[in-house]
Amino acid sequence: MPDSLPIIDVAGLRAADPAARHAVATELGAACRGAGFFLVTGHGIPEAVTQGLFGAARALFALPDAAKQAVSIRRSPHNRGYVGLSEEQLDPTKPADRKEAFNVGLDLAADDPEVLAQKPFRGVNLWPEGAPELRSAILAHFDAAWALGRLLHRGFALDLGIEEDFFEDKLDRPLATLRLLHYPAGGGTDAALGAGEHTDYGNVTVLATDGVAGLEVKRRAGGWEEVPQVPGAFVCNIGDCLMRWTNDVYVSTPHRVRAPAAERYSAAFFLDPNPETVVAVLPGCTGTGNPARYPPVTGADYLRQKLDATYAHRRAPAG
Ligand SMILES: O=C(O)CCC(=O)C(=O)O
Numbered sequence: 001m002p003d004s005l006p007i008i009d010v011a012g013l014r015a016a017d018p019a020a021r022h023a024v025a026t027e028l029g030a031a032c033r034g035a036g037f038f039l040v041t042g043h044g045i046p047e048a049v050t051q052g053l054f055g056a057a058r059a060l061f062a063l064p065d066a067a068k069q070a071v072s073i074r075r076s077p078h079n080r081g082y083v084g085l086s087e088e089q090l091d092p093t094k095p096a097d098r099k100e101a102f103n104v105g106l107d108l109a110a111d112d113p114e115v116l117a118q119k120p121f122r123g124v125n126l127w128p129e130g131a132p133e134l135r136s137a138i139l140a141h142f143d144a145a146w147a148l149g150r151l152l153h154r155g156f157a158l159d160l161g162i163e164e165d166f167f168e169d170k171l172d173r174p175l176a177t178l179r180l181l182h183y184p185a186g187g188g189t190d191a192a193l194g195a196g197e198h199t200d201y202g203n204v205t206v207l208a209t210d211g212v213a214g215l216e217v218k219r220r221a222g223g224w225e226e227v228p229q230v231p232g233a234f235v236c237n238i239g240d241c242l243m244r245w246t247n248d249v250y251v252s253t254p255h256r257v258r259a260p261a262a263e264r265y266s267a268a269f270f271l272d273p274n275p276e277t278v279v280a281v282l283p284g285c286t287g288t289g290n291p292a293r294y295p296p297v298t299g300a301d302y303l304r305q306k307l308d309a310t311y312a313h314r315r316a317p318a319g
């Protein structure tokens with residue numbers, strides 16, 4: 001892995017000129033095969049949207065505990081809602097994570113046919129009462145990060161030598177989660193991390209941070225590399241699902257968050273495919289002596305396995 005993560009301007013992916021699109025795709029492909037992490041500029045997400053998101057995150061985490069517990073993730077079978085401080089332990093060998101989180105999924109209406117049919121992960125979002133402005137600010141960023149995630153997939157497809165729009169209809173009702181994160185001040189004095197070492201589960205993660213450092217990427221040779229703060233850029237990384245889809249051609253790299261001395265906010269958008277999409281190793285990623293390493297699985301089964309392995313509250317009855 002190189003010592004510094006690549007910064008990739010992805011505006012060219014929107015160009016009419018195929019050569020411009022291919023040039024960006026080649027850069028993306030190199031990053032996905034190498035570090036598995038890259039910084040993205042030229043993403044087209046207005047700064048006002050990101051500012052609005054962080055304003056909403058600050059207001060949300062500042063609510064009284066009772067208001068946050070009223071929308072606890074324990075009340076949602078669909079991986080939505082609030083996760084309290086130290087309720088999660090991404091690395092089981094370390095103390096619980098020093099963070100609180102709030103998960104938002106695809107914003108479906110209560111009478112959406114898939115919600116009524118109780119399809120897996122198809123539920124309504126939980127919103128704190130009396131704060132309607134939070135919902136619109138958070139959903140504006142959800143939509144913007146989703147669009148960026150789909151744009152990146154056009155680049156991945158070009159790099160992988162498949163149809164440029166291969167992923168389009170596999171990401172149009174995705175199992176996506178926008179996770180707001182708040183790492184309180186005062187970390188760094190003990191062994192607790194903000195978030196323990198883990199890999200992400202989906203295809204790609206689009207991360208916005210408030211400029212406070214803390215995220216570290218595991219080097220293949222050992223040790224940790226701090227992700228630099230580049231104003232206006234998003235940090236993107238490949239998740240386990242795209243690693244599987246590409247037969248390990250793209251790499252899902254472990255990372256962690258130090259418990260920062262100063263308070264830190266971030267927002268991770270995890271883009272997983274549609275629930276019924278079959279994730280089967282792509283034809284161009286196998287060859288003689290390199291068979292498919294994974295059997296096909298649906299997006300919903302895949303995510304369920306991953307979440308059940310991580311979160312005790314999904315296995316045990318809510319307490
Ligand atoms: O807060 C961050 O910088 C990264 C968080 C993260 O890795 C995650 O939530 O999966």
Ligand SMILES: [Fe+2]
Nearest residue numbers: 198199200255
């Ligand atoms: Fe992560």
